[in-house]
Each structure stands twice: as structure tokens, then as C-alpha cells.
Amino acid sequence: MAVPKKKTSKSKRSIRRSNWKRQASLEAKKALSLGKSILTGRSSSFVYELDEDDEDDEA
Template sequence: MAVPKKRTSKSKSRSRKAKWKQKAYNAYIKCVSLGKSVISGKSKSFIYIQQQTEKNL
């Protein structure tokens, strides 16, 4: 016979949601920082190779 599952407490579900959002925010900060360093040309840990087109040659 099927038995309903116990309900997850609000604090536990909110804690999981907050952790998920924090993880996404940290990834966003890292991406923005990397983008800024690539644009400014100060990137040391990321190698960015620009493809040459016929107009640039």
C-alpha cells in the first residue's frame, strides 16, 4: 500500500534553495570577472585566441 512521504520542513527547503542560488551567483561573479580581464587584456589564467578574418589581413 502506498504511503505518503513526510513533508520537508520550510527551513530545509529554503536552505537548499539559498545554497543553489549562492552557487549560481558565484559562477556569475567568476564569469563577469573573467570577461572583464579578457576585454581589458590583463588575463593571465585564460588564453584567448582571436580568429583572423579576411578583413583583418
């Protein structure tokens, strides 16, 4: 017969939630920082190609 599992305490639940939110916040900061560095042209950790056609249109 199936037996229900013990209930998780509120403190354990809040610890897990805060950890999850902290990790998401750190990743969001990294993404924003990478985006800013790409826009300013100072990115050294992110490599991407520019289409030569786009460069000709701008000039």
C-alpha cells in the same frame, strides 16, 4: 502499497534555496570577472586564439 514521504520543512527548503542561489551568484561573479579580464587583456587563466584575419582587418 505506496506510502507518501514526509513533508520537507520550510526551513530546510529555504536553506536549500539560499544555498542554490549563493552558488549561482558566485558563478555569475566569476563569469563577469573573467569577461572583464578578457576585455582588458589581463587574463592569465583563460587561453584563446585570435584569428589573424581579424587582426589584419583592424590594422
